[in-house]
Amino acid sequence: MLRLENICKQYDLGDTKVDALKNISLEIKRGDYAAIMGPSGSGKSTMMHIIGILDSATGGKYYLEDYDITALPDKEQARIRNKHFGFIFQSFNLFPELSAMENVMLPMTYAGIPVKERKERAAKLLYEVGLEHRMTHLPTMLSGGEQQRVAIARSLSNDPDLILADEPTGNLPSDKGEEIMEILESLNKRGVTVVMVTHNPSQGKRAGYVIELRDGELCSSSTNGDSNV
Ligand SMILES: Nc1ncnc2c1ncn2[C@@H]1O[C@H](COP(=O)(O)OP(=O)(O)OP(=O)(O)O)[C@@H](O)[C@H]1O
Ligand SMILES: [Mg+2]
DSSP, X not given: OEEEEEEEXXXXXXXXXXXXXXXXXXXXXXXXXXXXXXXXXXXXXXXXXXXXXSSOOSEEEEEETTEEGGGXXXXXXXXXXXXXXXXXXXXXXXXXXXXXXXXXXXXXHHTTOOHHHHHHHXXXXXXXXXXXXXXXXXXXXXXXXXXXXXXXXXXXXXXOSEEEEESTTTTSOXXXXXXXXXXXXXXXXXXXXXXXXXXXHHHHHHSSEEEEEETTEEEEEEEOTTTTO
16 A cells, blocks of 8 residues: 655754664555554654655655655645545644544545535534544533544545554553553454554454554564464
């Protein structure tokens, strides 16, 4: 599905330069459930941002299917991002003034989906994550686990092929984190490719494929058993 070839990311801070990613080459196949692991500062979020086309590499090539993403104009990159990717972040990133339902509807608004369909689809997605009784709540009226479930519903609103989750359970107690993991796993079983950053070794073991970063370098990538191949 996607392939990174010698991807580098250097942040230029004037007198110092930070090599956040150094020559990363890897492949993620359609249907994979991949975990990115590594110590703080090792480049995990940077890698997620590049894969999600939220940021661009300073070297190397990124192929999505057969498109050379590095060569596409910004507008086309944005179109691919909105149509094919769903994002989940550690801090949920919901709009505080919008209800659960409105947060889930927002990406569909950008995608030009008619309002009736937006509402129906948002309600269905919130139902699927167990929040049918919380549709009109603002994020501040929801628990952390509920907010993250709204974020998952939102990430699914445009029916993505790839979900990118950066420490999705990082701000949650373990039982609520477990609910999030189960939702991600059931999405993967339905065929959605999932790439997740985690610090939690037991979560890493549940992924089919583990990518380990150290100091911006790929230090290992391995397949766990035959869980999803
Ligand atoms: N905008 C930026 N400007 C300069 N340096 C940056 C920037 N963003 C990240 N870095 C540096 O790049 C390196 C990788 O950062 P990144 O956020 O990818 O790490 P991470 O593995 O996600 O860490 P964590 O587990 O703490 O989230 C770090 O050394 C960080 O300080
Ligand atoms: Mg990070």
